[in-house]
Structure formats: C-alpha cells, structure tokens
Amino acid sequence: MKIINIEQMDDVVVKAANSSESFHTLEYQKKLYRRISSFDITHRDFALKSAKDAYLKNKALVDILLVDEVQCWGIWQEDDTLIRVTVEDQPSIIEKIDLKKLVAKMRDIGGIEIGDRRYKLQVYPRCFVGQEAVDWFIEKLDIERSEAVELGQRLIEEKIIHHVADGHQFEDEYLFYRFYWDEQK
Numbered sequence: 001m002k003i004i005n006i007e008q009m010d011d012v013v014v015k016a017a018n019s020s021e022s023f024h025t026l027e028y029q030k031k032l033y034r035r036i037s038s039f040d041i042t043h044r045d046f047a048l049k050s051a052k053d054a055y056l057k058n059k060a061l062v063d064i065l066l067v068d069e070v071q072c073w074g075i076w077q078e079d080d081t082l083i084r085v086t087v088e089d090q091p092s093i094i095e096k097i098d099l100k101k102l103v104a105k106m107r108d109i110g111g112i113e114i115g116d117r118r119y120k121l122q123v124y125p126r127c128f129v130g131q132e133a134v135d136w137f138i139e140k141l142d143i144e145r146s147e148a149v150e151l152g153q154r155l156i157e158e159k160i161i162h163h164v165a166d167g168h169q170f171e172d173e174y175l176f177y178r179f180y181w182d183e184q185k
Contacts, residue, residue: 001055001064003048004028006074009067014082022085026067026076032084033065033076040072047073093143094150099158102151105140107179112136117176124164126182130175145172152177 009026026033036054039047051066054075058064063078106112112128130152137148152170155161156177163169164176 001051001066003051003066004068006067006069009033009065009076013085015085017081017083025079025082027084028065028076031063031078032080032082033063034079034082036075036077038069038072038074041070044073047075051075092147092150094147094154097141097151097154099155099160103155103160103179106133106136114179114182119176124176124178127164127176127178130171130173130177133177134172148172 009028011024012027012032013022014025014032015022025035037050039050047066051064054077055062055064058077065074065076067074067076107114112133114126114128116123116125117127117129118124133152134145134148137143137151138145141148141151143151149170149172152161156163156170159180161170161177161179164178168175170177
C-alpha cells in the first residue's frame with residue numbers, strides 16, 4: 001500500500017475486459033487502478049485505516065493506493081481487468097454524428113445554402129460550396145475545422161454528397177458539392 005498525491009497519477013481512458021463502454025480512470029507506474037472508495041479530506045485517519053484494511057483483505061496481492069486528491073482521499077485498487085483504450089479505439093465525434101439528422105438540418109431552414117452556381121460560364125444547379133459547409137458545421141456542431149472537413153468527407157464516403165464533377169474529395173475550398181438526390185435526371 002502506498003500514499004501518493006493525485007499529481008503522481010495519469011488520467012487514462014479504459015474499458016473493462018467484458019465491456020465496450022469506456023471510462024476515465026487513473027494509472028500509476030504503468031498499472032491501472034479503479035477507485036473503490038473516497039473520504040472527506042478531513043478524515044485522513046479513517047481513509048488510511050480503510051486503505052490498510054483493503055490491502056490486508058486482498059492479502060497484499062493487489063496494490064492499493066491512498067491518494068490525496070485535494071478535495072478528498074481516494075482509495076484506488078489495482079485492476080488488471082482494465083484495458084487501456086487507445087485514441088484509435090475511441091470513436092471520433094464525427095463517427096458519432098447521426099447523418100440522417102445532420103442532412104435534415106443541412107437542408108432545412110437555417111441550413112447550408114443550396115442553389116444554382118456558376119463557374120467559368122458553366123451553371124451547376126442545386127449545389128453548395130464546400131467552404132461554406134465547413135463554416136456551417138463549425139458553427140452548428142461546435143467542431144474544429146479539420147473535423148468539419150472529415151465530416152464532409154464522411155458524407156462523400158456514405159454516398160450522400162459528391163463533388164459536382166466528381167473531381168475532388170471534400171475540401172475546405174470554393175468547390176461545389178451536391179446531394180445525390182438533387183441530381184437532375
């Protein structure tokens with residue numbers, strides 16, 4: 001059993017071995033810990049006794065930490081069933097967006113401006129500008145510019161929109177894109 005300060009621990013995202021739900025926990029010296037109890041900061045002696053009891057109950061086979069968390073004392077138990085979740089394992093905010101709802105908002109009042117556009121004497125009917133869509137995503141979804149471009153690309157990959165001449169991926173540029181169902185027959 002050790003008594004440490006919260007600054008000595010790292011916040012990490014983990015999941016239990018039998019679950020897909022991820023949550024935050026703490027890591028200390030490359031081991032993952034789960035909080036088993038906490039005590040008011042004024043009850044240090046009681047927290048210390050509880051930490052010792054937990055350590056002895058586990059016959060010293062599992063590491064127990066008594067952590068000064070500034071506002072309270074936390075008792076943390078080593079848990080080898082936890083699995084660190086890497087950034088790649090976590091779905092991005094872009095993957096979590098419901099595209100049907102997003103498209104409904106994009107095409108509704110207050111959505112992106114869909115209209116006929118002209119470029120070099122060519123008229124492109126019922127389209128929108130990629131750069132304006134990026135600005136709209138940022139404003140309405142509170143995401144970063146790079147995430148907005150990623151979202152536009154997801155709309156292309158899901159065959160919801162496309163570049164009017166099918167010559168570009170989704171870009172934060174003055175390029176025209178159209179919803180597939182706005183195509184003229």
